[in-house]
Amino acid sequence: xxxxxxxxxxxxxxxxxxxxxxxxxxxxxxxxxxxxxxxxxxxxxxxxxxxxxxxxxxxxxxxxxxxxxxxxxxxxxxxxxxxxxxxxxxxxxxxxxxxxxxxxxxxxxxxxxxxxxxxxxxxxxxxxxxxxxxxxxxxxxxxxxxxxxxxxxxxxxxxxxxxxxxxxxxxxxxxxxxxxxxxxxxxxxxxxxxxxxxxxxxxxxxxxxxxxxxxxxxxxxxxxxxxxxxxxxxxxxxxxxxxxxxxxxxxxxxxxxxxxxxxxxxxxxxxxxxxxxxxxxxxxxxxxxxxxxxxxxxxxxxxxxxxxxxxxxxxxxxxxxxxxxxxxxxxxxxxxxxxxxxxxxxxxxxxxxxxxxxxxxxxxxxxxxxxxxxxxxxxxxxxxxxxxxxxxxxxxxxxxxxxx
Amino acid sequence: xxxxxxxxxxxxxxxxxxxxxxxxxxxxxxxxxxxxxxxxxxxxxxxxxxxxxxxxxxxxxxxxxxxxxxxxxxxxxxxxxxxxxxxxxxxxxxxxxxxxxxxxxxxxxxxxxxxxxxxxxxxxxxxxxxxxxxxxxxxxxxxxxxxxxxxxxxxxxxxxxxxxxxxxxxxxxxxxxxxxxxxxxxxxxxxxxxxxxxxxxxxxxxxxxxxxxxxxxxxxxxxxxxxxxxxxxxxxxxxxxxxxxxxxxxxxxxxxxxxxxxxxxxxxxxxxxxxxxxxxxxxxxxxxxxxxxxxxxxxxxxxxxxxxxxxxxxxxxxxxxxxxxxxxxxxxxxxxxxxxxxxxxxxxxxxxxxxxxxxxxxxxxxxxxxxxxxxxxxxxxxxxxxxxxxxxxxxxxxxxxxxx
Numbered sequence: 146x147x148x149x150x151x152x153x154x155x156x157x158x159x160x161x162x163x164x165x166x167x168x169x170x171x172x173x174x175x176x177x178x179x180x181x182x183x184x185x186x187x188x189x190x191x192x193x194x195x196x197x198x199x200x201x202x203x204x205x206x207x208x209x210x211x212x213x214x215x216x217x218x219x220x221x222x223x224x225x226x227x228x229x230x231x232x233x234x235x236x237x238x239x240x241x242x243x244x245x246x247x248x249x250x251x252x253x254x255x256x257x258x259x260x261x262x263x264x265x266x267x268x269x270x271x272x273x274x275x276x277x278x279x280x281x282x283x284x285x286x287x288x289x290x291x292x293x294x295x296x297x298x299x300x301x302x303x304x305x306x307x308x309x310x311x312x313x314x315x316x317x318x319x320x321x322x323x324x325x326x327x328x329x330x331x332x333x334x335x336x337x338x339x340x341x342x343x344x345x346x347x348x349x350x351x352x353x354x355x356x357x358x359x360x361x362x363x364x365x366x367x368x369x370x371x372x373x374x375x376x377x378x379x380x381x382x383x384x385x386x387x388x389x390x391x392x393x394x395x396x397x398x399x400x401x402x403x404x405x406x407x408x409x410x411x412x413x414x415x416x417x418x419x420x421x422x423x424x425x426x427x428x429x430x431x432x433x434x435x436x437x438x439x440x441x442x443x444x445x446x447x448x449x450x451x452x453x454x455x456x457x458x459x460x461x462x463x464x465x466x467x468x469x470x471x472x473x474x475x476x477x478x479x480x481x482x483x484x485x486x487x488x489x490x491x492x493x494x495x496x497x498x499x500x501x502x503x504x505x506x507x508x509x510x511x512x513x514x515x516x517x518x519x520x521x522x523x524x525x526x527x528x529x530x531x532x533x534x535x536x537x538x539x540x541x542x543x544x545x546x547x548x549x
Numbered sequence: 550x551x552x553x554x555x556x557x558x559x560x561x562x563x564x565x566x567x568x569x570x571x572x573x574x575x576x577x578x579x580x581x582x583x584x585x586x587x588x589x590x591x592x593x594x595x596x597x598x599x600x601x602x603x604x605x606x607x608x609x610x611x612x613x614x615x616x617x618x619x620x621x622x623x624x625x626x627x628x629x630x631x632x633x634x635x636x637x638x639x640x641x642x643x644x645x646x647x648x649x650x651x652x653x654x655x656x657x658x659x660x661x662x663x664x665x666x667x668x669x670x671x672x673x674x675x676x677x678x679x680x681x682x683x684x685x686x687x688x689x690x691x692x693x694x695x696x697x698x699x700x701x702x703x704x705x706x707x708x709x710x711x712x713x714x715x716x717x718x719x720x721x722x723x724x725x726x727x728x729x730x731x732x733x734x735x736x737x738x739x740x741x742x743x744x745x746x747x748x749x750x751x752x753x754x755x756x757x758x759x760x761x762x763x764x765x766x767x768x769x770x771x772x773x774x775x776x777x778x779x780x781x782x783x784x785x786x787x788x789x790x791x792x793x794x795x796x797x798x799x800x801x802x803x804x805x806x807x808x809x810x811x812x813x814x815x816x817x818x819x820x821x822x823x824x825x826x827x828x829x830x831x832x833x834x835x836x837x838x839x840x841x842x843x844x845x846x847x848x849x850x851x852x853x854x855x856x857x858x859x860x861x862x863x864x865x866x867x868x869x870x871x872x873x874x875x876x877x878x879x880x881x882x883x884x885x886x887x888x889x890x891x892x893x894x895x896x897x898x899x900x901x902x903x904x905x906x907x908x909x910x911x912x913x914x915x916x917x918x919x920x921x922x923x924x925x926x927x928x929x930x931x932x933x934x935x936x937x938x939x940x941x942x943x944x945x946x947x948x949x950x951x952x953x
Contacts, residue, residue, distance in 0.1 A: 155719075158720070159715065159716050159719045159720070184947055185942070188719075196947075196949040196950065196951060196952060198946070198947035199942060199944065199945050199946060199947065200945040200946070200947050201942070201945070203945040204942055204943060204945065208940060208942070208943065211938075211940035212940045212941065212942055214940070215715065215938075215939045215940045215941075216712055216715055216716075216939075217712070217715025217716055217718065217719050217939075218719035218720075219941065219942050220942070221718070221719050221720075222719040222720050223720070224720065237951070238950075238951060241950040241951045242947075242950055304849060304850045304851045305845055305848075305849055305850075307850045308620055308621070308844075308845070308848035308849045308850035308851075309844055309845070309848050311563065311619065311620055311621025311848060311850070312563050312620075312621055312844055312847065312848035314621065314625070315559075315563045315592075315621050315622035315625050315626040316562070316563070316622075316625075316626050316627070316628065320844070339850075414818050414841065414843075415822070418819070434843075434844065435843075436841070436843035436844050436845065437818065437840070437841065437843070438845070439818075439838075439839075439840035439841070440712075440713055440716055440724070440838065440840050441709055441712070441713070441840065441842070441845060443716065444709075444712035444713050444715060444716035445708060445709055445712045446708045446709075446711045446712035446715070446743075446937045446939065447708045447712075447852065447936075447937035448851065448852075532851075533850045533851035534615075534619075535619045535620075535621075535850065536612060536615035536616045536618075536619045537616065537619075537623065538589070538603060538605070538608055538612070538616055538623050538624070539608060539612065540603065541603050541604040541605070541607040541608065542602070542603060542604070543588055543600075543602035543603065543604050543646075545600040546600065546642075546645045546646055547600060547641070547642060547645045548600060
C-alpha cells in the first residue's frame with residue numbers, strides 16, 4: 146500500500162467523549178505503516194474548506210491521552226450543513242492536500258456529508274476512503290445499538306434526577322426539568338435510571354414519541370401530588386401536540402392570551418416556566434419549580450460513563466482499521482453482543498445518513514409517562530461503573546407526647 | 550452527668566453534604582455515655598411542633614454512613630422561619646419529650662431560631678443546650694471561613710464552567726450562565742476556578758457585591774467577543790442596579806416596552822434569557838446561549854468535595870462535643886488554621902444569627918468583573934481532590950495549498 150495522508154474532523158454538538166474517538170483515530174493511524182501524516186481540520190467541514198489544518202502527527206501520545214479524557218471537541222466543531230457545492234469544495238481541498246482517508250466524527254448530518262464527499266471522489270475517480278464515526282447525545286442514529294456520547298449524557302441526566310428527587314423529597318413540591326432531545330426521547334427517558342425506591346421521582350416522563358396533552362399532564366401531576374405529596378417530572382424539550390406543533394409555541398400563546406402580565410418571565414427556562422405556570426394556575430399547587438438542564442447535560446466536566454469512553458475510543462480505532470484494511474466507505478456502527486459487550490461493523494453510509502431513530506414502542510410504558518423494564522435493561526450497562534447511589538433512613542417513629 | 554435525650558433537625562435548602570453533619574451528630578452522640586436517645590425531627594422545625602420524630606438510635610451505623618454520603622436532607626427540611634410564638638411551641642415540645650440537647654443544622658435563619666429557643670429555655674429555667682450547626686451553599690454566614698455545603702456547590706459550578714468553556718470553544722459564541730446567590734457572590738465567583746488557560750472562560754463575572762450596569766455589561770461582552778471570538782459569562786441571580794433593584798425586574802420591564810412580542814419566552818431561564826436578548830439586540834452577536842444552573846448546583850448527585858464532606862462531618866461531631874462537654878450554647882464555626890487545615894470554635898449565637906456575609910473587596914478584581922488571586926487561593930483547597938482537568942491540542946498548523 147502506498148503512503149497516505151489522513152484527515153479527521155469533528156462536527157455538531159460536542160460530547161463528553163468525542164475526543165476519545167479523535168484520539169482513537171490518531172493513535173491507531175500512527176500504528177499503521179502506510180500513514181505518513183495525520184491532519185485535523187479545525188471546526189469541522191468549515192476548517193476543511195478554509196484549509197485550516199493542524200498536524201496531529203506532531204502531538205505527543207501522552208497529551209493525546211489527556212485530550213481524549215477532556216470533554217468538548219478538541220479540534221473545534223461547526224453547525225454547517227454542507228450542500229452539494231460545499232461538499233465539492235471539501236473534496237477539492239482533500240485532493241489538493243493529497244488526503245487518502247477522511248474521517249468525520251458526528252451525527253446524522255455529518256454522515257450525510259461523508260456520503261456526498263464519498264460520491265464526489267468516486268465521480269472524479271480520486272482514491273479517497275471516507276468513514277463516518279458516530280457521535281450524538283440524542284442517540285438517534287439508525288443501525289446503532291446506541292451512539293457514543295449518549296451514555297455519558299444519560300448518566301448526567303440520571304444523576305441530576307437522582308439528586309433533584311432527594312431535594313424534592315426534603316422540600317416537597319412539584320419539580321419539572323426539561324431535557325434535550327427534539328425528536329428522540331432517549332435522553333429524557335434516562336431520567337428513569339435516577340430512580341431507586343418505588344416512590345422516588347421522576348414520577349412522570351414526557352417524551353416526543355408521544356403526543357402531549359396539557360390536560361392529561363395536569364391531571365397526572367395532580368394525581369401524583371395527591372399520592373406522594375410531591376411530584377418530579379421529566380419533560381423532553383421536543384414535546385408537541387397531536388398536530389406536531391411544539392408545546393413551547395402553544396403554551397407561550399396561551400399565556401399571552403391569559404393577559405397575566407409578566408408570568409412568562411419568572412422561573413428558569415421558557416418551556417419549564419410555562420409548564421410550571423400552568424400547574425400553579427390550574428392545579429393550585431404552591432411550590433412548583435422548573436429547571437432546564439441546558440448545556441450542562443452535554444458539557445459538564447467530570448460525569449463520564451467509562452463504558453462510553455471506551456466505546457468512543459474504539460469507534461475511532463475501528464474506523465481506521467476499516468479504512469486501511471477494508472475496501473469500502475461506510476459508517477462505523479455499534480452492535481450489542483452480550484450483557485454487556487459490544488462490537489463494531491461498517492454499514493453503508495446511505496443506511497445511516499439523514500435518518501432519525503426514535504424510541505421503540507417496547508421502551509415506552511403503555512400509559513405513555515414512564516419507561517419499561519426493557520429500556521432500563523437497555524440503558525443500565527451503558528451508564529458505566531461507579532454510579533452514585535442514594536440511601537435513606539429507615540422508618541422508626543417516636544410516639545407523640547403532647548398530641549398523641 | 551444525667552441521662553439525656555438529644556434532638557437533631559435540618560433546615561433550609563439541602564446540600565450535597567448536610568447528611569454528613571446529621572450523621573456526625575448521631576455517631577458522636579452514640580459514643581457519649583449520658584446520651585440515652587437520639588431523635589431526628591422530620592422536616593425541620595415543622596416536625597418539632599408537629600412532634601414528628603424518628604428514633605435515630607435504632608438506625609445501624611452502616612446505613613448511617615451510607616446516608617451521610619447521600620445528598621439532600623435525609624430528615625427532610627422546611628422553609629418555615631419561626632417567630633417568637635413558633636419558637637415557644639418548639640420549646641414546649643422539647644420540654645414535653647425531655648430533650649436535653651437540641652442541634653439544628655442550617656443557615657442564618659436556623660441560627661436565629663436556635664438563639665430564640667435557647668432564650669426561651671433560659672427564661673423557663675429549663676436545662677437545654679442548643680447548638681447551631683452551619684450549612685449553606687451561599688457561604689454567607691459570618692464568623693466562618695466558609696460553610697459546609699458551599700465547597701461542593703462551588704465545585705459543581707467550577708466543573709460546569711470548565712465544561713461550558715470547552716463547549717463554547719468548540720462552537721464559538723456568547724454563553725451566559727446564571728448562578729445561585731442573591732446577596733453573596735461566592736458561588737458565582739467559583740466559576741473562575743473552572744478556568745485553566747489565559748483565554749478560557751468565564752471571561753466576565755458579575756457579582757451582587759457590585760452594581761450592575763447594563764451598558765457596561767454589553768460593552769464588556771462586545772470587547773471580549775472581539776478579542777477572543779467568543780465570550781463566557783457568569784452572572785449571579787442577585788445582580789441589581791445602583792438603587793438595589795434586581796436586574797431581572799428591570800430587564801423584564803424593558804423587554805415588555807420593546808413590544809417585541811414573545812422575546813421573553815425564548816431560551817432557558819428568565820434572567821439568562823433577558824441578558825441574551827439584550828446581547829443579541831444591542832451587540833448584534835448571533836449565537837448567544839443562556840443557561841440557569843437551577844437546582845442542579847445544590848442537588849446534583851456525584852459532585853462532592855472530599856474536604857467539604859469531611860468538614861461537614863466534623864461540625865456535627867464538634868457540635869456534640871461542645872454540647873456535652875461545654876457549658877454554653879452557640880454556633881459551630883469553621884476557622885482556617887493552615888493551607889489547608891481547619892479547626893472549629895463555638896461562637897455566640899447572636900454573633901451569627903440573622904447576619905449576612907458577602908465577599909470581601911480583596912476577593913473582587915478592581916474592574917468588578919473578575920476575582921483576585923486571593924479568592925483563588927481561598928477557594929482552591931476547599932474544592933477537594935480529584936478535580937477534573939481540561940487539556941488541549943498544541944498548535945501545529947499545516948500550510949495551505951489552494952489559498953496559501
